[in-house]
Amino acid sequence: MKKFYVTTSIPYVNAPPHIGFALELVQADVLARYHRSLKEDVFFLTGTDEHGAKIVKAAKDSGKSLDGFINETSDRFRFLTRALNISNNDFIRTTDTIRHWPAVKKIWLELKGKGDIYKKKYQGLYCIGCEAFYLEKDLISGKCPVHNTKLDVIDEENYFFKLSKYSRKIRKMIERNKIRIIPESRKNEVINFIDEGIEDISFSRSKERYWGFEVPDDKTQTMYVWVDALPNYISAIGFRENYKKFKKLWPADVHLIGKDIWKFHALIWPGILLSLGLDLPKTIFVHGFITVGGQKMSKSLGNVIDPFVLIEKYGADPLRYYLLREVPPTEDGDFTYEKFNERYNSDLAKGLGNLVSRIRAMADDIGFKKTKDKILESKIKEVKKNYKKALNDFKFNEALRLIWELISLSDKYIEEEKPWNRKDNSVLVLGSLLSVLDNIAELIAPFLPKTSEMILKEIERDKNSFKNKRGKALFPRI
């Protein structure tokens, strides 16, 4: 049985989830559900990233205990997967000392054993307010861009990972599509980046300044985010722990990732894997951000879109539909309530919802005879072929567009055949239409799982009559 291992990034729990992460979850979910429908053995992982100075600060600001804060925020992400009807098989947390920590520790020791981790003096400009290091070029007239204060020059010894040792090999793998990068345009970006010179990367911080796992055999240092967070993709599937599971699932088929941190996934992560002697992920899919009315979402602008509010009001499927149809898969996409309402009304209420409703009502009144219409069936075949191609290329919006062509054709067919005239062929026309609905339900299942089920239930039939009472509208007009 073919396996399919798909992951999302693990969002940082310094703030509750916003609609941007909902996008990533939903995209990953379509892939997972689609590959399950192909009878592949799918494993879909998501989780949360919970270490770091910013988390400690966010917890302090919230007045909660650190544990309370991270548990609560991580739970919000877990709830989001439920609310969005995400079919993930697992949820990993980087503070998990049973599943995650042993793997990270082993990774550290193996990397060190390979001679790829070494100590080096590091000098940096540190802002106490931000609890972060700054580069000279990011300063505003020599001061912290956030606090406008002088920075401390800090000398410390950290552990570094020999990323430079692997950069040529990584470049080659990316260039030859051994790691396939979607969209293709990003490929140049990382190759360029590598060509500008790759330095070794710091894998630890001093304990006072960074909250995380302690470096083995060094009580003064904690592990820095890269060596802690990136390995979630293997710690969750039993790296050096559950040999059978790991062997089956690794390498990942797709890592979904936002455009802000994708480069680390294409660079540091392969570096770690090469050092460990493991295969590299097959595909890195990079999505864009959600803007709101063309503006970046931010707390200070007060325009952050809370996915829970939309789900509460309209349900998961309308939000899933919007994210998958309106947002270009690998570009930034815009969210406004106007656009959301427009999509909802024109595509879901007046399109799919109305089609189901009119077919069901007529079939109920007039009757139907199970059959297939040649023209409709050939369109279904064509749509299925292109749909498959679209999904292989991660073109979620295109796949949906194709399904909606089928919906539109069905409406035309009804108009031409006018089954409400109760002609001799009306029962055949309605039978054909019910067959189309079966297919539509199947095709939308990865995108709108709940709606798919509802359609199937709505048209569930037994020879000449329906089993169920006519339901209410799938998508009431807004």
Add this chain to the structure above:
RNA sequence: GCCGGGGUAGUUCAGCGGCAGAACGUCGCACUCAUAAGGCGAAAGUCGUGGGUUCAACUCCCACCUCCGGCACCA
């Protein structure tokens, strides 16, 4: 500054040598099974600007204008 991607209908975008396309929105017509939904039709574009190549350019080449992204240790 260097590298890369865009600028096509009111809007979002597709097309990338051979009569400018789709969807949504707008307007009109006819219908009534359906969620006042669906169908048919129309209006709507100097394809960023200027030059060049070609029988033919939105498409190829050059220059320019303009918007956006990347140029690592916040994640």
